[in-house]
Amino acid sequence: MKIFNTQTRRKEEFKPIEPGKISMYVCGPTVYNLIHIGNARPMIVFDTFRRYMTHKGYEVNYVSNFTDVDDKIIKKANEENLPANEISERYIAECKKDMEGMNVMPATTHPKATEEIDGMIDMIGDLIEKDYAYPTSDGTVYYRTRKFKEYGKLSHKNLDDLESGHRSEGHALKVTGNSDKEDDFDFVLWKPKKEGEPAWKSPWCDGRPGWHIECSVMARKYLGKTIDIHAGGEDLIFPHHENEIAQSEAANGVPFANYWMHNGFLNIDNVKMSKSLGNFFTVRDIAEKYDLNVLRFFMLTAQYRSPLNFSADLMEAAKSSLARICTAVEHLDFLMKNASAEAMTDEEKENEAKAAEFITRFDDAMDDDLNTADAISVIFELVKFVNMTALESSSKEYLASLKEKIVLLTDILGIKVEKKEELLDADIEALIEERQAARKAKDFKRADEIRDELSAKGIILEDTRAGVKWKRAD
Numbered sequence: 001m002k003i004f005n006t007q008t009r010r011k012e013e014f015k016p017i018e019p020g021k022i023s024m025y026v027c028g029p030t031v032y033n034l035i036h037i038g039n040a041r042p043m044i045v046f047d048t049f050r051r052y053m054t055h056k057g058y059e060v061n062y063v064s065n066f067t068d069v070d071d072k073i074i075k076k077a078n079e080e081n082l083p084a085n086e087i088s089e090r091y092i093a094e095c096k097k098d099m100e101g102m103n104v105m106p107a108t109t110h111p112k113a114t115e116e117i118d119g120m121i122d123m124i125g126d127l128i129e130k131d132y133a134y135p136t137s138d139g140t141v142y143y144r145t146r147k148f149k150e151y152g153k154l155s156h157k158n159l160d161d162l163e164s165g166h167r168s169e170g171h172a173l174k175v176t177g178n179s180d181k182e183d184d185f186d187f188v189l190w191k192p193k194k195e196g197e198p199a200w201k202s203p204w205c206d207g208r209p210g211w212h213i214e215c216s217v218m219a220r221k222y223l224g225k226t227i228d229i230h231a232g233g234e235d236l237i238f239p240h241h242e243n244e245i246a247q248s249e250a251a252n253g254v255p256f257a258n259y260w261m262h263n264g265f266l267n268i269d270n271v272k273m274s275k276s277l278g279n280f281f282t283v284r285d286i287a288e289k290y291d292l293n294v295l296r297f298f299m300l301t302a303q304y305r306s307p308l309n310f311s312a313d314l315m316e317a318a319k320s321s322l323a324r325i326c327t328a329v330e331h332l333d334f335l336m337k338n339a340s341a342e343a344m345t346d347e348e349k350e351n352e353a354k355a356a357e358f359i360t361r362f363d364d365a366m367d368d369d370l371n372t373a374d375a376i377s378v379i380f381e382l383v384k385f386v387n388m389t390a391l392e393s394s395s396k397e398y399l400a401s402l403k404e405k406i407v408l409l410t411d412i413l414g415i416k417v418e419k420k421e422e423l424l425d426a427d428i429e430a431l432i433e434e435r436q437a438a439r440k441a442k443d444f445k446r447a448d449e450i451r452d453e454l455s456a457k458g459i460i461l462e463d464t465r466a467g468v469k470w471k472r473a474d
């Protein structure tokens with residue numbers, strides 16, 4: 001398996017620290033709103049990487065955090081007059097629903113920043129002791145960026161270039177308002193609380209951690225001082241991941257991550273997605289129009305490092321492409337019902353061997369820095385081969401082996417190609433009866449739940465004078 005390592009800017013053969021195991025950290029979302037489709041890309045891409053490596057026999061320890069303390073969360077909490085943790089808990093739950101819809105597996109561990117404050121205070125204290133950080137008079141603790149000699153090694157920036165850049169542009173690195181700050185490049189590890197903000201006790205002041213420190217602490221706690229892979233969107237390379245390296249390597253004295261993987265940007269109709277441009281889509285917006293399986297498939301039609309353009313037309317195209325795979329599987333199911341249990345003919349055996357070559361080619365594409373675009377092309381070639389050879393076959397064994405191959409490959413990508421199980425008429429009627437009983441007992445919550453459950457499975461209820469009628473949605 002070759003992985004493009006952002007730090008070395010080369011494709012490298014992947015060698016795990018411990019044979020057969022992978023420790024992987026993926027930066028997760030800040031939970032103050034429904035996740036948008038830009039957040040969805042790293043979730044889908046790195047979930048696919050995890051599924052593929054699991055298929056290759058690795059045991060993947062996958063850690064992805066929820067940033068649940070942040071200015072945006074606090075702002076939203078104040079707007080809604082609620083405690084910040086109610087906002088973050090709400091959007092963690094919503095995020096998990098979206099992940100499930102996109103068939104993104106839950107991480108091995110999903111740590112939350114607010115539950116790891118002690119570890120952050122420890123690491124900050126350690127950095128102060130090692131002289132890589134310093135508290136100022138108001139209790140803010142800064143990281144002494146220039147002291148970390150390798151700063152910039154991931155993003156390939158150097159401080160002198162950055163300095164001239166930010167003098168002229170007022171670069172975002174510059175944090176003003178604290179005269180005790182030694183250098184413009186120093187970044188915040190701990191900041192004092194302001195009125196109406198959640199805060200924790202620390203040796204420096206009551207306050208809260210900066211964003212970067214949480215990932216360094218969680219990666220070490222759940223995966224160790226040196227991890228195999230650190231991943232995230234390319235917008236995180238600088239400064240977030242650069243700062244994580246500075247913190248972790250200064251504190252631990254060993255390399256932080258052996259491979260850095262970053263996914264490319266997602267654009268909408270070829271322009272950057274932004275709320276102000278009105279081209280902003282949450283995953284929930286997409287779910288109103290499409291099965292999220294289509295969104296996942298669409299995202300994987302590009303190699304993860306390429307920029308990905310999202311548009312209504314491209315989603316429609318993805319939907320019909322995916323339908324071609326589903327139709328082939330459906331067709332095989334149909335043929336299998338009437339097929340015989342006879343052994344395969346020599347021709348079928350030969351064809352089965354040919355079909356197996358598609359699996360090798362799929363693996364080759366995935367081994368080349370997770371080239372899902374090429375891997376999907378291979379699936380389409382397999383589908384074409386299936387459509388060409390299946391009709392002439394009456395061997396159940398042969399047809400089943402074809403279906404198995406399509407399902408194997410689409411499963412690795414986390415794409416579902418088999419029809420959802422349909423409810424039997426008797427089950428539907430039993431649920432309707434239960435709903436009627438719940439309504440009689442004034443248990444409207446349960447009654448609504450049943451209605452939702454049925455509607456999720458495509459059953460539409462209609463309350464009429466003559467009683468409840470139902471039909472299947474088209």
Ligand SMILES: [Zn+2]
Binds near residue numbers: 028215240
């Ligand atoms: Zn992070």
